[in-house]
Amino acid sequence: MTSLIPPGCPTVLTEDDRTGTSVETLRRAFMDNLFFVQGRFPEVATKNDHYLALAYTVRDRLLLRWLNSAKTYRDQFSRTVCYLSAEFLLGPHLGNNLINLGLYDAVAEAMQQTGLDLNVLLDQEEEPGLGNGGLGRLAACYMDSLATLEIPAIGYGIRYEYGIFDQEIRDGWQVEITDKWLRYGNPWEIARPEITLPVKFGGSTYSYTDDQGRYRVVWQPHQMVQGIAYDTPILGYKVNTANLLRLWRAEAIESFDFQAFNTGDYYGAVNEKIASENITKVLYPNDEQLQGKELRLMQQYFLCSCALQDMIRLYLQCSSDLTRFHHKFTVQLNDTHPAISVAELMRLLVDEHLLPWDTAWDITRQTFAYTNHTLLPEALEKWPLPLFGSLLPRHLQIIYEINQRFLDQVRLAYPGDQERLARLSIIDESECRYVRMANLACVGSHAINGVAALHSELLKQTVLRDFYELTPEKFSNKTNGVTPRRWMVLSNPGLTRLISNHIGEDWIKHLDQLRRLEPLAEDAGFAAEWHAVKHKNKVRLAEYIQQRVGISVDPSSIFDILVKRIHEYKRQHLCVLNIITLYQRLKDHPNLDITPHTFIFGGKAAPGYYKAKLIIKLINSVAEVVNTDPTVADRLKVVFLPDYNVTCGQRVYPAADLSEQISTAGYEASGTGNMKFALNGALTIGTLDGANVEIREEVGAENFFLFGNTVEQLQEIWRNGYRPWEIANNNPMLKRVLDLISCGHFSHGDTELFRPIVEHLWQNDRYCLLADYQSYVDCQEQATRLYRDQKQWVKMSILNVARMGKFSSDRAIREYCEDIWRVQPVHVPLADTSYIAQ
Ligand code: OX2
Structure with a gap:
């Protein structure tokens, strides 16, 4: 040329x-x-x-x-910000990069x-499904915003060979299929076989005093693997900044144990290799439920050790003075999954780089910050001491030392308060002994945050209360956000074009600019175009539903959508109770004039979570009856979309009229699907939970369908002794709905199938479905009635979008940068590439 x-x-x-x-x-x-x-x-x-x-x-x-x-x-x-996360739920790269x-x-x-x-x-x-749900997807949105805001950042994670399973529905049940996402190669990553770091497991330690009189500890591991880096560029929106996502794959250090091979133990030799590679074989498919498996702890430690060794390696390329490590790097712990980093950085600094303990501890605490994502007790990670000690003997010693020094300070602050001491201790001494990862994260971090205002308040009052009382200055809130690039520009080109035609394109980087749409809510021409875009998106989803599950749905019916992981606290089955209520009413009054209604569900259940899988079966069983009943034909449809993932989300959010955010108040830390729906013009029906509270504040109470008990009301209900059976017995419709499930109406006469669900609701109802039932049914009715007034509905939809600016992940990342990371943008010029030609 x-x-x-x-x-x-x-x-x-x-x-x-x-x-x-x-x-x-x-x-x-x-x-x-x-x-x-x-x-x-x-x-x-x-x-x-x-x-x-x-x-x-x-x-x-x-x-x-x-x-x-x-x-x-x-x-x-x-x-540089280092975002440490066991999950990055990226979604497809091609469209986003374009x-x-x-x-x-x-x-x-x-x-x-x-x-x-x-x-x-x-x-x-x-799509690379290297995450379970909200937590992993948040990490992906944050990587997008970091690059867009020109913040130097590295995402560190695990390159699972198998991501989250693919879901099929057979006979109404979830069936899990392995996700061989790497089958046809991955063009977005670059393997770095020369960036290989050793990771040790097991064995024992011994100590000695070196010739300079220093106390030294040596860890003699039983097993050693190596981490290999795989790099993916993460480009910002219309900037030159492309940050690094570095995922680690585990490999045996040598392909064969030649000693074993030479003695004839060929299988033993190959087995060692397989065992090493198992570490990054598969993502644990549990969302918010600790599975105390050894392999999971190995994954966590493997990630942390690779990431921290890599940071130190990068640091030493430019400076030999590790005492300033925390000036170069700030590390965010995405929940407690990477919390073992606190002990690992201490080990690397003290044992391997020979820094004094106090210096190392200062660096460590100034390096880490911790984000909590849940209050659910079953999600709080704790590892049995014997398991922990046998896998990470040196780390257990370090944790004991950290704990002893920490508890000494607590004793000074609260003399004689033994109970508080026991609660704050990193070691749980009750019954079996455990290492409490949240305590380790709190002690080892300079900042601790929750992910929505309500969640951050509840954290301070409940699970982290003692830490809050001890060090209130560490605590803050960072309400989650989502990237408008993937969740509007890419997934909703119609709405993007319409908005940009009226207010320009600045909103894509400055989502607050959407406010400029407010006056247009009164503009009939604009409203008509808005409605047309939504309708087109619904037609597209209807075609997809037809092709995917063979159900024909009417695009002018209200699209009422609930997509997220299946969990009892998210209450998909509350939505089912309302569907059966509607169904009953139509059966009682076949000529009842209701708004044609399409309920759409999607979501995966953890493979070992029986109740959640039964909820999927219940949805499909109700769908089967409702969709084939001529009495309700064309007025009520129920769809379960199989294999809900990022790609599916991109089809679903733009087509929603009503967004279901119906968790029990106090249980959903934030939610981010709620933001994606509202940003795409859906109205929300929801409880005062997680970020719903702030969404309602922003869009205005008059543009949000609120129902259900508040956290305080629920606390009161439990204090007074919650009796769900009384609620059911006093509410004839509710009782009929529950009885209809029990009597086998949706299970071909089988009265046993759904017993675990219904019995739990009658007797215990931990997530208070019955307490919120009537309020939910009433609110649903109010919403569907309002849907008939399309003029009003569209106006509310426009106002929702106009007021969603706060929920950009750019805003969230700016807050992290200012309050926690203290990091500035670095402009990347698209400079000289002539070196390529040299
Ligand atoms: C999720 C939370 O359940 C969800 O409310 C939140 O929006 C999301 O994290 C991102 O912050 N695993 N997943 C979560 O928490 C845990 C633990």
């Missing part, structure tokens, strides 16, 4: 095939990749070849920005010129 640019000018100004962005260059680069990377000529290329050729074309453009970012950070020794590069339309055009449909290629991508 001849260049018109004088020698010495950055070559990036020319349209070369790896960085150019014109339609013609993109088309040529795509054909080049199809030929030279995929090894295909057009006539025989498969859809997957096309997808990969395009992915590599896009990746080249990412790499240009990524390398520039990495070089800028290195040259400036930039302060949006953030600003190349979506150009690439669509280039594909069209090649005779291809970009949408078909987008559908080819298997």
